[in-house]
Amino acid sequence: xxxxxxxxxxxxxxxxxxxxxxxxxxxxxxxxxxxxxxxxxxxxxxxxxxxxxxxxxxxxxxxxxxxxxxxxxxxxxxxxxxxxxxxxxxxxxxxxxxxxxxxxxxxxxxxxxxxxxxxxxxxxxxxxxxxxxxxxxxxxxxxxxxxxxxxxxxxxxxxxxxxxxxxxxxxxxxxxxxxxxxxxxxxxxxxxxxxxxxxxxxxxxxxxxxxxxxxxxxxxxxxxxxxxxxxxxxxxxxxxxxxxxxxxxxxxxxxxxxxxxxxxxxxxxxxxxxxxxxxxxxxxxxxxxxxxxxxxxxxxxxxxxxxxxxxxxxxxxxxxxxxxxxxxxxxxxxxxxxxxxxxxxxxxxxxxxxxxxxxxxxxxxxxxxxxxxxxxxxxxxxxxxxxxxxxxxxxxxxxxxxxxxxxxxxxxxxxxxxxxxxxxxxxxxxxxxxxxxxxxxxxxxxxxxxxxxxxxxxxxxxxxxxxxxxxxxxxxxxxxxxxxxxxxxxxxxxxxxxxxxxxxxxxxxxxxxxxxxxxxxxxxxxxxxxxxxxx
Amino acid sequence: xxxxxxxxxxxxxxxxxxxxxxxxxxxxxxxxxxxxxxxxxxxxxxxxxxxxxxxxxxxxxxxxxxxxxxxxxxxxxxxxxxxxxxxxxxxxxxxxxxxxxxxxxxxxxxxxxxxxxxxxxxxxxxxxxxxxxxxxxxxxxxxxxxxxxxxxxxxxxxxxxxxxxxxxxxxxxxxxxxxxxxxxxxxxxxxxxxxxxxxxxxxxxxxxxxxxxxxxxxxxxxxxxxxxxxxxxxxxxxxxxxxxxxxxxxxxxxxxxxxxxxxxxxxxxxxxxxxxxxxxxxxxxxxxxxxxxxxxxxxxxxxxxxxxxxx
Numbered sequence: 001x002x003x004x005x006x007x008x009x010x011x012x013x014x015x016x017x018x019x020x021x022x023x024x025x026x027x028x029x030x031x032x033x034x035x036x037x038x039x040x041x042x043x044x045x046x047x048x049x050x051x052x053x054x055x056x057x058x059x060x061x062x063x064x065x066x067x068x069x070x071x072x073x074x075x076x077x078x079x080x081x082x083x084x085x086x087x088x089x090x091x092x093x094x095x096x097x098x099x100x101x102x103x104x105x106x107x108x109x110x111x112x113x114x115x116x117x118x119x120x121x122x123x124x125x126x127x128x129x130x131x132x133x134x135x136x137x138x139x140x141x142x143x144x145x146x147x148x149x150x151x152x153x154x155x156x157x158x159x160x161x162x163x164x165x166x167x168x169x170x171x172x173x174x175x176x177x178x179x180x181x182x183x184x185x186x187x188x189x190x191x192x193x194x195x196x197x198x199x200x201x202x203x204x205x206x207x208x209x210x211x212x213x214x215x216x217x218x219x220x221x222x223x224x225x226x227x228x229x230x231x232x233x234x235x236x237x238x239x240x241x242x243x244x245x246x247x248x249x250x251x252x253x254x255x256x257x258x259x260x261x262x263x264x265x266x267x268x269x270x271x272x273x274x275x276x277x278x279x280x281x282x283x284x285x286x287x288x289x290x291x292x293x294x295x296x297x298x299x300x301x302x303x304x305x306x307x308x309x310x311x312x313x314x315x316x317x318x319x320x321x322x323x324x325x326x327x328x329x330x331x332x333x334x335x336x337x338x339x340x341x342x343x344x345x346x347x348x349x350x351x352x353x354x355x356x357x358x359x360x361x362x363x364x365x366x367x368x369x370x371x372x373x374x375x376x377x378x379x380x381x382x383x384x385x386x387x388x389x390x391x392x393x394x395x396x397x398x399x400x401x402x403x404x405x406x407x408x409x410x411x412x413x414x415x416x417x418x419x420x421x422x423x424x425x426x427x428x429x430x431x432x433x434x435x436x437x438x439x440x441x442x443x444x445x446x447x448x449x450x451x452x453x454x455x456x457x458x459x460x461x462x463x464x465x466x467x468x469x470x471x472x473x474x475x476x477x478x479x480x481x482x483x484x485x486x487x488x489x490x491x492x493x494x495x496x497x498x499x500x501x502x503x504x505x506x507x508x509x510x511x512x513x514x515x516x517x518x519x520x521x522x523x524x525x526x527x528x529x530x531x532x533x534x535x
Numbered sequence: 536x537x538x539x540x541x542x543x544x545x546x547x548x549x550x551x552x553x554x555x556x557x558x559x560x561x562x563x564x565x566x567x568x569x570x571x572x573x574x575x576x577x578x579x580x581x582x583x584x585x586x587x588x589x590x591x592x593x594x595x596x597x598x599x600x601x602x603x604x605x606x607x608x609x610x611x612x613x614x615x616x617x618x619x620x621x622x623x624x625x626x627x628x629x630x631x632x633x634x635x636x637x638x639x640x641x642x643x644x645x646x647x648x649x650x651x652x653x654x655x656x657x658x659x660x661x662x663x664x665x666x667x668x669x670x671x672x673x674x675x676x677x678x679x680x681x682x683x684x685x686x687x688x689x690x691x692x693x694x695x696x697x698x699x700x701x702x703x704x705x706x707x708x709x710x711x712x713x714x715x716x717x718x719x720x721x722x723x724x725x726x727x728x729x730x731x732x733x734x735x736x737x738x739x740x741x742x743x744x745x746x747x748x749x750x751x752x753x754x755x756x757x758x759x760x761x762x763x764x765x766x767x768x769x770x771x772x773x774x775x776x777x778x779x780x781x782x783x784x785x786x787x788x789x790x791x792x793x794x795x796x797x798x799x800x801x802x803x804x805x806x807x808x809x810x811x812x813x814x815x816x817x818x819x820x821x822x823x824x825x826x827x828x829x830x831x832x833x834x835x836x837x838x839x840x841x842x843x844x845x846x
Contacts, residue, residue, distance in 0.1 A: 015641035099615030
């Protein structure tokens with residue numbers, strides 16, 4: 001029975017592919033070119049330092065890889081063609097009357113997309129992998145994992161593009177809508193979470209930590225997977241695979257959800273621009289939310305809101321394709337306003353909760369050879385800083401000699417500025433105290449609606465240039481392995497937090513800070529002069 | 536047998552419409568096996584909608600359509616018994632005939648390459664040329680050949696003979712009838728050309744604005760109407776006089792002293808009723824299906840508004 005079913009699906013998919021010769025040819029040309037370029041550009045580089053002689057896989061040029069990602073994006077054409085029964089009345093008449101159920105039709109179409117797009121891409125990846133392993137046979141393990149991971153990312157991107165296109169085609173009854181909604185949705189899904197996250201971490205919590213794991217959700221779905229993994233959002237190899245797996249599974253889940261929509265569709269909805277009102281509203285909301293977030297960055301709300309409104313109305317008018325009455329127009333405007341309202345509410349929630357609790361993020365331990373701690377304060381009166389009231393505390397410790405890693409509590413660290421030495425347990429104790437200091441003084445009490453609107457519309461970020469009297473506090477912590485060149489564990493970890501305290505708490509704060517960090521200078525410029533030797 | 540039971544089709548209103556559109560309203564027809572069934576109706580009457588429902592493109596809003604006892608919507612088994620040729624051929628523009636053959640042979644297990652090749656060579660159609668380069672008539676021929684080659688029990692042709700010249704119409708019709716008769720298949724055909732339906736079909740139904748007007752054997756339909764010409768010796772015949780005689784008059788006209796009327800019922804039933812008026816002229820002329828079509832729709836006011844404006 002299952003064999004009969006799969007044979008039927010396979011035959012139908014083959015028939016579907018035969019009708020998409022142009023798309024198939026287009027994708028094949030790109031994938032073949034991508035594979036050839038990438039294979040020729042792949043190389044094994046030699047990395048030499050005094051202590052280390054390493055071979056590692058890399059590319060001479062990234063054009064081939066770029067083409068691979070282009071080929072991944074070309075899946076959209078395959079989907080638009082294969083699922084044309086949802087948007088073309090004549091095709092619907094033919095395909096819906098064929099002796100297949102909706103389930104069989106959907107499965108055969110997925111198989112057709114795989115045959116047209118995913119399989120050629122996978123074959124191209126396999127080709128690159130084989131050539132790469134031949135070229136990098138000296139470090140075959142590294143080469144394999146390097147190339148395999150990159151091509152899984154390409155596949156994840158291809159799956160994402162295909163899944164979004166399938167979903168949008170299932171929700172639209174006209175090809176134009178299927179095309180532009182999928183392109184816009186893919187863009188928004190990829191970009192918006194990153195923009196919102198960065199906005200929240202930069203402006204609402206003012207906490208940044210290179211080892212922050214909360215941003216890993218960005219890799220879970222959408223086109224950010226490549227950047228997320230390659231830019232170090234996800235650190236260990238195992239985690240990369242986990243997030244790659246989740247990303248692919250999420251795309252598959254979207255396709256699975258699309259099946260239920262496809263199954264509900266019949267010939268009646270063909271030709272209707274947007275079949276489901278809910279999809280229309282979600283699409284408009286996602287698009288507007290992305291635009292609003294983008295305009296939050298560029299701080300030009302006047303142009304931004306107008307531009308967003310124009311784009312919004314154009315899409316509404318195109319999608320409506322019917323008589324537009326003043327009432328319809330008014331409803332659209334109200335929805336636009338409501339969308340902006342929701343955006344502001346979400347942003348306000350982020351602001352008043354310190355980036356949804358992100359402000360509580362702390363660096364819990366020093367891991368590497370070189371630990372650096374710095375606290376600086378600047379007092380402002382009527383929005384202008386007071387030069388005479390700037391304080392800076394700075395401590396730097398590096399591991400004394402070449403101690404075995406991981407370091408234990410008794411490992412000795414030497415100060416970068418003084419002759420004194422401390423044990424790692426004492427260094428960790430300083431960190432605990434620093435975190436307590438942040439806990440005590442970084443509260444959300446001073447947050448108010450006025451400051452929120454200043455931040456959203458006045459370009460007042462990180463509370464800088466806030467009118468009134470206050471003290472801004474900046475604390476930065478970092479550790480790295482630059483002293484011992486311990487390449488096996490090589491990493492740099494940076495943490496910084498920015499917050500403001502009322503002027504009446506400055507003395508207490510300085511006293512507490514001085515208890516933790518020994519070295520103090522009143523003038524930051526003088527500090528720099530001491531460190532660098534010149535201005 | 537195709538059993539259409541109390542079928543209603545409602546298209547939900549779009550945003551600029553006030554009400555849902557009822558395309559078909561409680562239609563019930565039985566299409567027996569081995570017949571050629573004609574779908575007649577005014578433009579927008581619902582013929583194509585009904586055909587799409589019969590092949591599973593649209594689900595029924597109410598009622599059911601069963602092919603050999605199986606509900607057709609989303610059923611591969613039922614849909615495997617019926618082939619639908621719609622009124623467009625643009626979807627095949629990029630196909631060559633070879634592609635068309637490969638396409639349908641992938642879906643219909645009974646597809647006969649022998650029939651396909653034989654009919655294509657009979658019609659002298661180019662096998663490797665894209666159908667976008669075909670004339671409208673050639674495209675029609677190709678699709679009809681594909682339909683016949685699938686060897687389904689039922690074939691539905693929506694406006695299938697449009698775009699064919701009279702000679703080709705005859706060839707195609709003969710080809711269809713020969714192929715279908717050989718295997719006892721059923722053909723359902725819709726056309727605005729009532730004479731064609733009259734000539735080709737043994738059964739027909741008439742649909743108007745979603746309502747079924749009649750559905751029967753063509754001979755039965757024809758015998759249900761007759762055209763009577765009548766003249767009285769001393770008086771002028773009126774519509775009221777005919778109706779008082781117990782006739783259902785669908786159309787009445789007079790030219791001089793000769794009255795002409797279309798009445799519902801056979802000549803054998805109607806003539807004796809008028810004999811009481813002692814006419815000097817009384818004769819009955821059988822009606823063509825086209826006349827029945829026109830009179831039935833006229834009775835329902837179809838085209839009346841336009842005619843009124845013209846006057």
